[in-house]
Amino acid sequence: MGYSDQFFKALGIRADGGGNLEKFAKQSGVSAKRLKYYNENNLVPTGGDLNKIIATANISELLLRLKMGRFDKDIIEAIQNNSEVIFPIIEEHAKTIEPHANSCTLAFETKLGKLYKGDCFDLLKIMDSDSVDLVFADPPFNLSKLYPSEINDNIRIEKYIYWCQEWIKECARVLKPGGAIFLWNLPKWNVALTSCLEGMLTFRHWIAVDIKYSLPIQNRLYPSHYSLLYYIKGDKPNTFHPDRLAMDVCPKCYGDIKDYGGYKDKMNPTGVNICDIWTDIAPVRHAKYKRRKGSNELSLKLLDRIIEMASDEGDLVFDPFGGSGTTYMAAELKGRRWVGCEIGPCDVIQDRFSLIKEEQKILEGYRSTINSLFPEKTRLERVKRGLWTCESVKKKKQPNE
Structure with a gap:
């Protein structure tokens, strides 16, 4: 449109x-x-x-x-x-703009969070200013998709942008000084929304998340990434502790993919600094991980990384567009308080929390592969093949120190 x-x-x-x-x-x-x-x-x-x-x-x-x-x-x-x-x-x-009719009701709650059914504007109106530590927003993309809520996902471009600007303004209001907001959208829309964000918040990063869903579009470059905008309220974040990633190795022989030469001893044993291009977030396709039929949904790994980076245990996480509930599940598993809403049916999210033990295992699987230069399986395979590890490099260097 x-x-x-x-x-x-x-x-x-x-x-x-x-x-x-x-x-x-x-x-x-x-x-x-x-x-x-x-x-x-x-x-x-x-x-x-x-x-x-x-x-x-x-x-x-x-x-x-x-x-x-x-x-x-x-x-x-x-x-x-x-x-x-x-x-x-x-x-x-x-004064001529008609106010939203308030129809937001509590759908269900957990030990740490509350999910409301209704329009996010209605929920935001009753939220206190400067009360949220982290906002993650994954709005509809205005691509004519059919949602269970039956919202109109094919509106005029300026109306879509104005709508986004309105809820972004409210999210900025409820965000604490030093709090962070992450906005997930197509690059086309995030480009248009940066002017709104720049007027209230401080830019930190444009993160490109490489996720390939469909076939290339004729006469265009293959669109393979989503935009994840990262802004904070104020001049510095209250919390910033990003995960570190394992070093890339060959999945078959476990050898180095990149030649680190004489710098092996300078590699951090806790892993490689994460950059602003994320290539390790796979789309959710397998039935084992998918919670919502007929719609794309975000990986638990993505929300785990964001929540770990920009919040601490006990902090309040807000997501105005519930979807399949990935944000709420990640927050619950990581000991964060959370609040959110979904304008459509909430049963998918509520049912997901009945699988929280399975979700916990998935999350533990993700986290077992990070914050170590060589996760345990990789380290053992490299030792077996006589390849260098952090321990072997350190041991070799000691006599010459």
Whole structure:
């Protein structure tokens, strides 16, 4: 779904039957196809097209940008310099916005957490400011998917972005100073949402999570990663202790994949620093791990890593889009308090907690392979093959120290 007809409306163009699109295209010398492209993507033309269009419509570039909602630095500066004049107009407009009807109810609770059924806005309205240590949000992607909640996942682009901005603003409000927010989405949407985040929070990382779900798209690079934005409230995080990863070795011979040369003795026995490109988070496909039929869901490994990195035991974790409940399960298993909501059926999440012992084993399996340069199985196989380990390098170096 593209943008609303903001470009056409600004120029007085009608594209319906009997409209004046073809006439405008002929007068301006800009093809109807290109005019439709600018309209569908709400793009301000540049170069020769811009000059032709504003001359034909008898409109300035400034007024065109204002009507399209595409503000450049000059417009932003003018708004800032005239804020007291503009404020009453904006305040009056805000009064016309209809409030959300509050229909959020407690669906179930555990020893550490509470899940509410309803719209996340309703839950956020009753949450205290500066009360949450960590926010993780995985909203619908506006890709026309069918959800059990039957929400409209195919709305105009500007409406989707405005909707995201509203709940992001509320999440920033409830976040404690020093707290962290992680926003999971397609790169296309996260690019559009950074301006909203930058106005309230402090950027830490754009994490690319390499997850391949489907076939390549024709005439485009193969989209293989999701964007995970990491922001904090304030100038430094209250908590930051990322996991360290095992060194990559050959899965068959357990030999080095990368040649560390004479730096083996400098390798940290607790593992390799994690970077901002994560290639070890596999999509959840196997029935053993999947909790929700017919929909993608996030790996427990992903949420384990995020929660470990940006929170401590006893901290409060908030996820406004429950989905299959991965965030809540990870928080429960890791001793974090949690709160969340789901606008659709909550039975999938509640049923998942009946499998908490199985989830615990899965989590333990993940964590047994990290925070060690060579996990135990790898270390034993390397010793058997006469390959170096942290212990052998240290022992070899001792006589020369």
